[in-house]
Amino acid sequence: AQRVTQPEKLLSVFKGAPVELKCNYSYSGSPELFWYVQYSRQRLQLLLRHISRESIKGFTADLNKGETSFHLKKPFAQEEDSAMYYCALSGAGGTSYGKLTFGQGTILTVHP
Amino acid sequence: KAGVTQTPRYLIKTRGQQVTLSCSPISGHRSVSWYQQTPGQGLQFLFEYFSETQRNKGNFPGRFSGRQFSNSRSEMNVSTLELGDSALYLCASSLQGPGDTEAFFGQGTRLTVV
Numbered sequence: 001a002q003r004v005t006q007p008e009k010l011l012s013v014f015k016g017a018p019v020e021l022k023c024n025y026s027y028s029g030s031p032e033l034f035w036y037v038q039y040s041r042q043r044l045q046l047l048l049r050h051i052s053r054e055s056i057k058g059f060t061a062d063l064n065k066g067e068t069s070f071h072l073k074k075p076f077a078q079e080e081d082s083a084m085y086y087c088a089l090s091g092a093g094g095t096s097y098g099k100l101t102f103g104q105g106t107i108l109t110v111h112p
Numbered sequence: 113k114a115g116v117t118q119t120p121r122y123l124i125k126t127r128g129q130q131v132t133l134s135c136s137p138i139s140g141h142r143s144v145s146w147y148q149q150t151p152g153q154g155l156q157f158l159f160e161y162f163s164e165t166q167r168n169k170g171n172f173p174g175r176f177s178g179r180q181f182s183n184s185r186s187e188m189n190v191s192t193l194e195l196g197d198s199a200l201y202l203c204a205s206s207l208q209g210p211g212d213t214e215a216f217f218g219q220g221t222r223l224t225v226v
Contacts, residue, residue: 049214097160099145099210100215102147
């Protein structure tokens with residue numbers, strides 16, 4: 001079975017402060033991990049995936065297989081970062097193929 | 113390029129009725145997956161189709177079904193609607209599958225069962 005846990009439903013920070021959105025997963029094989037973001041009145045969209053190892057909009061995420069975590073970080077939060085963030089996992093083949101398992105989401109609010 | 117289009121955007125149905133939702137993927141995308149989004153359960157996987165074949169199915173009752181056509185457009189059907197089926201239904205399209213290539217989501221169909 002695959003599971004994604006985002007322990008924080010709400011996260012509030014001030015502009016310019018560092019932010020970290022936590023994500024832990026459970027999966028027996030080698031997972032693909034993603035962060036999706038949904039800004040107000042917009043579609044759910046991919047923010048980044050661990051395999052690309054990119055920094056998107058200043059956000060980075062490192063897959064830690066030992067701790068089964070994929071936390072999303074940004075050193076200096078901006079007001080436009082306020083959104084709902086979902087961590088998602090895709091397994092490799094078998095019963096996991098074609099399926100994204102999402103966490104419950106974290107609402108990030110960045111105050112001015 | 114045009115994004116993923118879901119129709120209708122809003123739907124109100126009565127318990128016991130059935131409903132069909134449509135999803136038009138981005139041109140060239142062969143994978144379409146469906147998700148149910150509710151405040152209590154979050155985003156839950158319904159099923160995924162690739163080149164007209166269902167590759168995976170989530171833990172939903174048999175009242176939930178889907179299909180994909182040769183042009184990659186997909187429909188999902190819910191029969192014998194229950195109040196608990198009220199939700200936002202999202203579809204996503206991708207080139208090869210949401211785990212391999214980026215998944216693009218539609219705006220969703222908001223289904224209300226009364």
